Amino acid sequence: MALRGRGGAGAIGSTERRRVAAPARLGYTRCMAEASVGPGNAPRREPSSSSNFLTDRVEADLAEGKNGGRVVTRFPPEPNGFLHIGHAKSILLNFGLAARFGGQTHLRFDDTNPTTEDTSYVEAIEADVRWLGCEWSRLTYASDFFERMYACAERLVREGHAYVDTQPQEAIREQRGAFDRPGVASPFRERPAEESLDLLRRMRAGELPDGAAVLRARIDMAHPNVLMRDPLLYRIRHAHHHRTGDRWCIYPMYDFAHPLEDAFEGVTHSICTLEFESNRELYDWVLDHLGPWEPRPRQYEFARLALGYTVLSKRKLLQLVNEKRVSGWDDPRMPTLAGLRRRGVTPEALRDFAELIGVAKNNSVVDIGKLEFALRADLERRAPRAMAVLSPLPVEVTTWPAGRIEELTLPWWPGEPERGTRQVPFGRELLIEREDFAEDPPAGWKRLAPGREVRLAGGYVVRCDEVVRGPAGEVKALRVSHDPASFGEGAPRRGLGAVHWVHATRSLPAPVRLYDRLFAVAQPDAEPDFLAALNPDSLTVAAGARVEPALGEAAPGTRWQFLRQGYFFADPVDSRPGAPAFNRTLTLKDTWAARAAKPAEPPPPKPRREAPAGGGEAGPARRSRADARAEQRAATPELADRFARYRGLGLSEEDADVLTADLATAGYFDAALAAHPRAASVARWLTNDLLGLAQGRELAALPLDGAAFGRFVALVDAGRLPAAAAKALLADLVARGGEPAARMTELGLERIDDRGAVAAAVERALAARAAEVERYRAGEKKLFGFLLGAAMRETQGSADPALVRSVLQEQLG
Incomplete structure (x- = not known):
């Protein structure tokens, strides 16, 4: 991001643009670091190299000679929205993993759903990936492979592995059954290959309407994994595609397209988030029946990012935009990369954050304090100091000659004048922060009060002599006197507090937007209505703010620390030469943690203790939780037996380890299994969600006992709850108990799933928004997203979004 300015050492708006070749950490990378900074940019530190289960997997593959020594990863976003901070973790992981081993990463747009995708999203995604410092070796689209995918579909039909089903979607969904109920074969499952092939070609030719037929894989209707019960491979969708236009009217399902795209592109390691763990079986089935492939892609899963005080669901982010709860995708309160960028967050800070949280196999909610810690550490190094008064209180220095202005030379970096200085005007009429004066100050007050002295930052010591009041007795202004001997070389230091200030007339007005967390609760996704958890103070505007004159030349896109206020960013859109506008990136301290009486900063990760080069003792290494649990199992045979039994049920070593942390946790898990014997599902919900909601409490102390928890998981596995609704229900059960x-x-x-019930809900939503419906029908098509959100809320988020969209389109005409 280039900045305007005079350039030169210490010039406001100067920029340094550089490429940093550095080793990857945790599989993340600093492919390219681009810094947009103010004067005196601090040098970046070189990252260290460390490992995780994914880097270990790649190293093992290379050691075994797999894939011809190649490492190819991909980042496959769907172009139906803007990328967010969770995507940043995936981007850095995929690009970093390949870079660490000298491999390649493809950027691939998964554009298989034409009704939600747009070229504007494609452009935004490309810009975000580049902003993070990552350059792809190949740019592809799923639509590049539509012809090859279709050929694969015909092959499956010819070889007896797929058939065309002409039942209604509701019948197919019902026949697939649930975990506790086997599927029922479609009456068309044994349809002759020639007949299915003819129907498939008619589907492609556009002879059949939407929903009239689907292509299904012929696998196993009694399979324990519901996804393997003759899954859909192609569906009809007569919609204009942003790249292929109207050339296609059938589109592949994700589970069919994803493995084929990986195979076509020569991807070796397909890195997905944990919600695709159950899909891996189908991923392998597709590749096994359409190979051989060289290299043969393999799918691996890691924990996606869940961040406190944040929602990362694309649907919810789109709802925030469509309902104008925020100003757009790039609103600085949004967790989108566009929003973070406009708030002043740097790609280096996001990489530091990714390193701090690491790569895990189990889902958990990351404390947002860790992100803010990484941001403060990054901005502290790059943000020069300046002065701004956000809520001005006039101050008259009565001992200063009227009309006289003294230009004080102050450093941008206190104590480091060699990194640049600027001139700050001092005169008779000044402004200080209103909160820096108290008529009846508390104990320990080090700011201004009647009869007390304070130093004006970088300038003179003044004493408050008189308070000027308004008609209602309110404080309107202060009259102070200054000590001429208190400034300059040799001036005595008095140990006083210091306050920031600006000149009343030589300072510049500047809108300052004070951004804060968008949500007021740590887990808004767990709320019955996430919109009710919005923080009403997430944005306030200091409309009367004044900044020192030098900031008038602050180029758009530069970062600053306003003394005692926080870190600020010259807005790249609204700032103008001589008329800057500033966005607060972050306060100087964690005020949220202070409210909760917690430490202000999360500690940085401690370095691993290494043995001295001479072979001496390095001192006792700190035991990890896994080590402590292993020792506990060694001392408790019953725990060791359960660990072995859980591994025998097919659980991962990590899940079995967590579940045998103690006998109480293992007992809770066993009680859940007695109610719902699908070990993988129960373990996943317990380790990924329940333990986080418990917030350190013993599971036995929750109002939700193990058997009830098992019945909850059974509801999810039976398909009776959408994912978001399941999380909301679990949070309610943990808080209040009850039968799931x-x-x-x-x-x-x-x-x-009942179309009639959905239709009734959509009708109610439209009736309550008649004005918007009329505007939509008059041609204001952008209101569709708003109306869709209203319809989904009317169903309380429990309806299939595709069904709601279909019904809404019908009712809108």
Whole structure:
């Protein structure tokens, strides 16, 4: 991001643009670091190299000679929205993993759903990936491979592995059954290959309407993994595609397209988030029946990012935009990369954050304090100091000659004048922060009060002599006297507090937007209505703010620390030469943690203790939690037996380790298994969600016992709850208890698949928004997203979004 300015050492708006070749950390990388800074940019530190289970996997593959020594990863976003901070973790991981081993990373757009995708999203995604410092070796689209995918579909039909089903979608969904109920074969499952092939070609030719037929894989209707029960491979969708236009009217499903794209591109390691763990079986089935492939892609899963005080669901982010709860995708309160960039966050800070949280196999909610810690550490190094008064209180220095202005030379970096200085005007009429004066100060007050002295930052010591009041007795201004001997070389230091200030007339007005966390609760996704958790103070504007004159030349896109206020960013859109506008990136201290009486900063990761080069003792290494649990199992045979039994049930070593942390946790898990014997699902919900909601409490102390928890997971596996509704129900059960099925019904969270019920809900939503419906029908098509959000809320988020969209389109005409 180039900045305007005079250039030169210490010039405001100077910029340094550089490429940094550095080793990857944790599989993340600094492919290219681009810094947009103010004067005196601090040098970046070189990252260290460390490992995780994915780097270990790649190293093992290379050692075994797999894939011909190649490492190819990919980042495959769907172009239906803007990227967010969770995508940044995936981008850095995929690009970093390949860079660490001298491999390649492809940027691939998964454009298989023409109704939600747009070229504007493609352009935004490309810009975000580049901003993070990553350059792809190949740019592809799923649509590049539509012809090859279709050929694969015909091959499956010819070889007896797929058939065309002409039943309604509702019948297919019902026949697939659930975990506790086997599937029922379609009456068209044994349709002759020639007939299915003819129907498939008619589907492609556009002879059949949407929903009239689908192509299904012929696998196993009794398979324990519901996804393997003759899954859909192609569906009809008559919609204009942003790249292929109207050339296609059938589109591949994700589970069919994803493995084929990886194979076509020569991807070796397909890195996905944990929600695709169950899809891996189908991923392998597709490749096994359409190979051989060289290299043969393999899918691996890691924990996606869940961040406190944040929502990362694209649907919810789109709702925030469409309902104008925020100003757009790049609103600085949004967790999108565009929003973070406009707030002043740097790509280096995001890479530091990714390194701090690491790569895990189990989902958990990351404390947002860790992100803010990484931001402060980054901005502290790069942001020069300046003065701004956000809520001005006039101050008259009565002992200063009227009309006289003294230009004080102050450094941008206190104590480091060699990194640049600027001139700050001092005169009779000044402004200080209103909160820096107290008529009846508390104990320990080190700011201004009647009869007390304070130093004006970088300038003179003044004493408050008189308070000027308004008609209602309010404080309107202060009259102070200054000590001429208190400034300059040799001036005595008095140990006083210091306040920032600006000249009343020589300072410049500048809108200053004070951004804060968008949500007021740590887990808004767990709330019945996430919109009710919005923080009403997430944006306030200091409309009367004044900044020192030098900041008038602050180039758009530069970063600053306003003394005692926080870190600020000259808005790249609204700032003008001589008329800057500033966005607050972050306060200087964690005020949220202070409210909760917690430490202000999360500690940085401690370096691993290494043995001295001479072979001496390095001192006792700190035990990890896994080590402590292993020792506990060694001392408790019953725990060791359960660990072995859980591994025998097919659980990963990590899950078995967590579940045998103690006998109480293992007992809770066993009680859940007795109610719902699908070990993988119960373990996943317990380790990924329940432990986080418990917030350190013993599971036995929760109002949700193990058996009830098992019944909750059974509801999810039976398909009766959408993912978001399941999380909301679990949070309610942890807080209040109750029978899961009954609470699901009371809260109205059960999935709605009945088209009539959805139609009634959509009709109610439209009736309540008649004005918007009329504007939409008059041609204001951008209101569709708003109306879709209203319809989804009317169903309380429990309906299939695709069904709601279809019904809404019908009712809108």
